[in-house]
Amino acid sequence: MSIRLPRPRLPDPDPGALPVIWTVSVSRLTGLLGDVIPEFDRRARIVPINLGFEEAVDVIGQRLRREHCDVVIAGGSNAAYLRSRLEVPLVPIQANGFDLMEALARARRIAPRIGLVTHASDVPSFNSFQHSFGLDIEHRRFVTREDARDCIADLRANGIEVIVGTGMAIDHAEQVGLPGVLLYSADSVRHAFEHALELTQTLARSGATLPRRRVAGARRAERPLLLGDSAPMQDVRERIALYAPHDSTVLVTGATGTGKELVARQLHASSGRSGRFVALNCGAISESLLEAELFGYTEGAFTGARRGGRVGLVEAADGGTLFLDEIGELPLPLQTRLLRVLEEREVLRVGATEPTPVDVRVVAATLQALESLVQAQRFRRDLYYRLAALRIALPTLQERPQDVPELLEHFFQQLGQRASPLDAEATQQLCAYAWPGNVRELRNLVDRLRIHWPLQAGALGVAQLRSWLPELQQALPTAAGAAPALPAIATRPSPAVLQQWLDDHQGNREQLATRLGVSRTTLWRWLRVTG
Incomplete structure (x- = not known):
């Protein structure tokens, strides 16, 4: 049992x-x-x-x-x-061909003369079906409620006996005594839900955000910050304020770590556009995947295509801003498709035959000289001119050293400190550093200092910077003619740091060992492992 x-x-x-x-x-x-x-x-x-x-x-x-x-x-x-x-x-919710055939078949069982009434943005193709089955169909399109009412009155005057259409069209038909058949089916509603769920996943993957004013509560996106009162940063902010209200494309140029995405987010937040901010790094995805990620695809477009297709990031940014980082890495075939989006304001999914209209503003960013890529025929000249309608060039951090103290304060507060623990001399030394990684490098170094600081009582001075930030050695001067002081350590430094220190001492291993406080044998072992 x-x-x-x-x-x-x-x-x-x-x-x-x-x-x-x-x-x-x-x-x-x-x-x-x-x-x-x-x-x-x-x-x-x-x-x-x-x-x-x-x-x-x-x-x-x-x-x-x-x-x-x-x-x-x-x-x-x-x-x-x-x-x-x-x-x-x-x-x-969009009716497909099967919805239309089913609705027309139901209408034909009611009466032989059929009126099809759809909104101007939703016009299914039915000519072949009409001719194949010998149906007597008249099609009308409407935009406003008054248009819909006029369409129904005209069809009724022409002897139409049954209406197939949207809910509004059916309401008007029944008000004048004509039976109505709803154009949509349960499957078309299901497809809309699947599309909506896929859209939320696409937006989540891309880190898309809404402008701050649009969402209440904890999920509200913070307004991006562009810090610094230097003349170059004031010029950047003035350009953002000037360009933000317009729909023209913007090309943001600057070295790595200067804040190109931050500028794009500020443009979006100040634009008043109702859609989302959607970002894509064109150099981080292979060409075969990039096309589907950017433009989406239909069901059955290729082997492995998911059921129901997939929304591309261009569609996900409808009504908002699409940020394309490292635009110079976009393959030539996809440059052609992007140009069509910009020129025609529509996107064609992979495997689709009908384009989808989109209202999207594109902000592109590059650390490459696109002009040289155009000369080398690696970037379309027409796309370059289309993207560079408006331009914003970001300064390096070395070009605005007076902004370093404010950035230090901001990053320490962002990481949980009430204020920067650096003393005046240490702050001044950081202002003199070249910052090859720009603001991103500064943010990472602040994170490292935050972790080390609890081990140190009082303010952080130059000695601690030399100990915890070895990459700053060349930027931190000591007494005139003296070699930079190095921390006494007992564990092997990273290969890059060790090689930098050796270069600073012109390859003199004995001098380096003395300054590190280790034996020549230890230094020799470190160098051998490194090599």
Whole structure:
């Protein structure tokens, strides 16, 4: 005799960890959404908003001041109206060919003369189906509510007996006594949810953020900081303030570690654009993966393509800003596709035949001289001119040494210290350093000092800098004519540091061993292991 044990119940997911999706609908679509939402309630926190147009915009705007939302889902004319008026990404419910055939088949069972009424942004192809099955169909497109009402009146006057269309079209049809068949199906709603979930994952992978004013509470993105009162940094801030309100592309140039992404984030935060900030390093992904990551793909586009396809970062940045770092590393074939996005304001997914319109501002960054890449025919000249419509050149930290004290204070506070523990002499010595890694190098050195400082009582002086920051040796002068002091140590330094010290002593191993406080045998062993 066997005993059947009850199946263990899966634990409910943490609601705080789930993406938040708001659905906006009226009329028939509300019921269809209600049928599908239970299939996704373990993968997202779904909030229905049964309103449309102006009312939906007002309510969503009020709720966003106190609540968080990742994506909005809506259909038809409602989606078209909301897209440019919301401060979060929107995924439209779109009818596919199977939806259309099924709706027309249902309508044909009601009456032979069919009117198809769709929003201008949602026009399915049905000509071949109409001719193959000998259907008598008249198609009308609308933009506003008044357009939809006029379309229905015109079709009714022309003897149309049944309407296939969006929820608004069906409402108007039924008001004048015509039966209606909803164009959308449960599958089209499911696809919209899958698209929305994929979009939240894409945004999470890219580190996308919303401008600060758009999201209330702890999840709000901090406004980026560009520190420094030097003349070069004041010029950078003035350019950002001048360029931010415009949609023109911006090319940010500067050496590594100067803060190119920070400038891009500041441009986005000051732009008033309603979408997200999405970043991609063009040099960090192989060409084969970069195309799908940037432009997305359709289901079945290639072997291994995921079911339902995938949203690209261009689409994910719709309404916002796309930051392309190391743009000089973008392969030539993808440069052509990016140029099309910039010129046509539309993106074509890999494997797709119809482009998707996008409203995206592109900010590109490079530490290379793109002009030389153009001359070498490694970068498209037309794309270069398109990207460099506006330019911001970032100064190196060596070019603005007066900003080092403020940066030190900021980074120490950021890492939990109330103020910089460095004394005046140590701070002055850091201002004299060349900083080949720029602000990023300074941030990393502050992190190292923060870890060492609890072992030291009082302020940090030059002696501690020499001990804990050996890469600064050449920048920290001692008495005139004296060789730089080195810390007495008992463990082998890193190969790079040891070789630097040896170079500083012109290869004199005996002198180096004396200054390190180790025997020549120990130094010889260190050098042998290093070599």
